[in-house]
Amino acid sequence: MPVTRERQLVETFVEVADTLVDDFDVIDFLHVLAERCVQLLDVEAAGLMLIDQRGNLHAAAASAENARLLELFELQSDAGPCIDCCRTGTPVVNADLTANAARWPRFAEAAQASGFVAVHALPLRLRETVIGALNLFAADSRILTDDDVRVGQALADVATMSILSQRSLHQAELLAAQLQAALTSRIMIEQAKGVLSERRRISVDEAFTLLRDHARNHNLRLSDLARDVADGSSTATDLLRGTEDRLS
Amino acid sequence: MVSDRMAIVLALLERTSTPNSTGGGLSMTACAAAATALGVDGLCAVVGTGAAGTVLAFGAQAVSAELEDLQFTLGQGPTLDAAATGVPVLAAELASAAARWPAFIPAALQLGVNAVFVFPLRIGAISLGTLTAHRAAAGPLPAAQVTDALALADAVTLTVLHSQSDTGLDGQPGPGWAAPATYRAEVHQATGMVSVQLGVSLAEALVRLRAFAFGRDLLLADVAADVVARRLRFDEEDR
Numbered sequence: 001m002p003v004t005r006e007r008q009l010v011e012t013f014v015e016v017a018d019t020l021v022d023d024f025d026v027i028d029f030l031h032v033l034a035e036r037c038v039q040l041l042d043v044e045a046a047g048l049m050l051i052d053q054r055g056n057l058h059a060a061a062a063s064a065e066n067a068r069l070l071e072l073f074e075l076q077s078d079a080g081p082c083i084d085c086c087r088t089g090t091p092v093v094n095a096d097l098t099a100n101a102a103r104w105p106r107f108a109e110a111a112q113a114s115g116f117v118a119v120h121a122l123p124l125r126l127r128e129t130v131i132g133a134l135n136l137f138a139a140d141s142r143i144l145t146d147d148d149v150r151v152g153q154a155l156a157d158v159a160t161m162s163i164l165s166q167r168s169l170h171q172a173e174l175l176a177a178q179l180q181a182a183l184t185s186r187i188m189i190e191q192a193k194g195v196l197s198e199r200r201r202i203s204v205d206e207a208f209t210l211l212r213d214h215a216r217n218h219n220l221r222l223s224d225l226a227r228d229v230a231d232g233s234s235t236a237t238d239l240l241r242g243t244e245d246r247l248s
Numbered sequence: 249m250v251s252d253r254m255a256i257v258l259a260l261l262e263r264t265s266t267p268n269s270t271g272g273g274l275s276m277t278a279c280a281a282a283a284t285a286l287g288v289d290g291l292c293a294v295v296g297t298g299a300a301g302t303v304l305a306f307g308a309q310a311v312s313a314e315l316e317d318l319q320f321t322l323g324q325g326p327t328l329d330a331a332a333t334g335v336p337v338l339a340a341e342l343a344s345a346a347a348r349w350p351a352f353i354p355a356a357l358q359l360g361v362n363a364v365f366v367f368p369l370r371i372g373a374i375s376l377g378t379l380t381a382h383r384a385a386a387g388p389l390p391a392a393q394v395t396d397a398l399a400l401a402d403a404v405t406l407t408v409l410h411s412q413s414d415t416g417l418d419g420q421p422g423p424g425w426a427a428p429a430t431y432r433a434e435v436h437q438a439t440g441m442v443s444v445q446l447g448v449s450l451a452e453a454l455v456r457l458r459a460f461a462f463g464r465d466l467l468l469a470d471v472a473a474d475v476v477a478r479r480l481r482f483d484e485e486d487r
Binding site: 052053054055059176177180181184186187188190191192193194195196197198199204226227230231 | 249250333334335336337338368370371372373374391394395398399433436437438439440441442443444445450476
């Protein structure tokens with residue numbers, strides 16, 4: 001029996017609510033959210049970007065931890081729909097890359113080379129402040145309906161809440177602290193991916209999967225595990241040596 | 249975006265703390281200019297945490313030094329919290345924070361300090377210390393100054409990173425030498441890989457990566473991409 005989207009939506013929001021009331025890992029949560037976006041909105045890939053105070057974009061999470069998608073984000077530092085969305089705080093929806101090739105030439109070229117023909121960007125917004133964007137990449141030119149956009153924006157709002165939820169937010173300066181925490185966590189995960197990929201002779205993508213599975217199986221926060229791996233802490237010995245799974 | 253005032257401070261830092269300069273300390277001029285840009289009364293960087301050795305990395309006024317001493321003596325305070333959590337601690341009203349730091353607050357108030365803002369000197373799991381700003385006037389640090397302070401902390405982090413390493417660099421630094429490039433995922437992945445290849449800390453691995461790029465006039469991001477793609481190994485190439 002096929003699961004209806006309404007059912008999926010309900011399940012997703014129950015999952016989200018369960019996570020947000022708990023002591024959760026923000027980057028891990030954003031990854032889950034990106035995966036749910038792909039399922040619920042029937043797109044090829046989804047990614048969440050955060051923008052720091054200096055205007056630099058950071059890839060915070062993606063549905064598929066592949067370098068290709070991250071590269072797209074990087075290229076956007078120049079220009080692209082996600083940048084436009086972050087700057088203006090308004091959604092960019094159903095941006096056909098073939099039709100908009102002149103508007104964002106480098107982005108359009110890179111995205112099409114990766115097999116994406118349309119892109120949507122929804123702002124992560126807290127009142128007047130934009131802290132990032134939810135990006136949806138489609139491999140076909142199917143139109144995102146108004147309902148789809150509302151679902152997408154709700155998921156983007158959930159992402160914003162997850163970043164800001166660990167403490168209540170009253171002032172702009174707290175926002176800086178929360179953003180910084182999320183970005184630091186992301187950097188630790190990248191460093192840990194590097195350490196693990198070198199130790200285990202695997203790709204950085206495989207290293208991320210391994211990290212995430214290990215955190216899940218041992219009920220650890222992803223960023224805590226990443227810090228232990230990056231520091232070469234003894235608690236991560238099994239994972240670094242590969243003595244507990246078959247990937248060694 | 250970083251303010252014009254802070255941009256000048258960062259340029260000053262870049263010029264006075266190039267990889268070839270000795271000591272890697274920050275000049276009093278840069279420190280004073282940074283305090284002015286942030287609208288605070290004093291500023292100091294503490295490298296390393298705990299009893300193992302607290303080093304005032306640059307021109308602290310007497311109050312800054314005393315503020316740090318107090319916290320390490322009492323074992324509590326915003327600087328210690330920022331060091332422990334790795335997240336900025338922005339204590340805009342010390343008078344109303346007595347519940348959080350009961351021993352520290354009265355002592356700080358007695359020094360005439362009513363607001364303290366601490367920014368970790370940190371790149372992911374590389375944790376070097378803290379940058380602390382203090383002010384006699386209570387009240388939040390405006391959003392624009394928070395941005396400036398984060399940019400300053402990034403620049404100081406790189407300066408400290410290089411001053412702690414023996415890895416020397418050849419030649420003159422090119423433009424953008426001080427750019428942190430911390431928004432590139434590959435730089436951090438490569439840092440992790442190089443640390444394993446060389447058996448060194450993440451901090452030293454990042455210094456080696458930057459030195460390699462610098463010495464060959466390459467972009468750090470390109471060198472990092474080569475490492476991640478396993479086109480470049482440091483245990484073979486960079487002895």
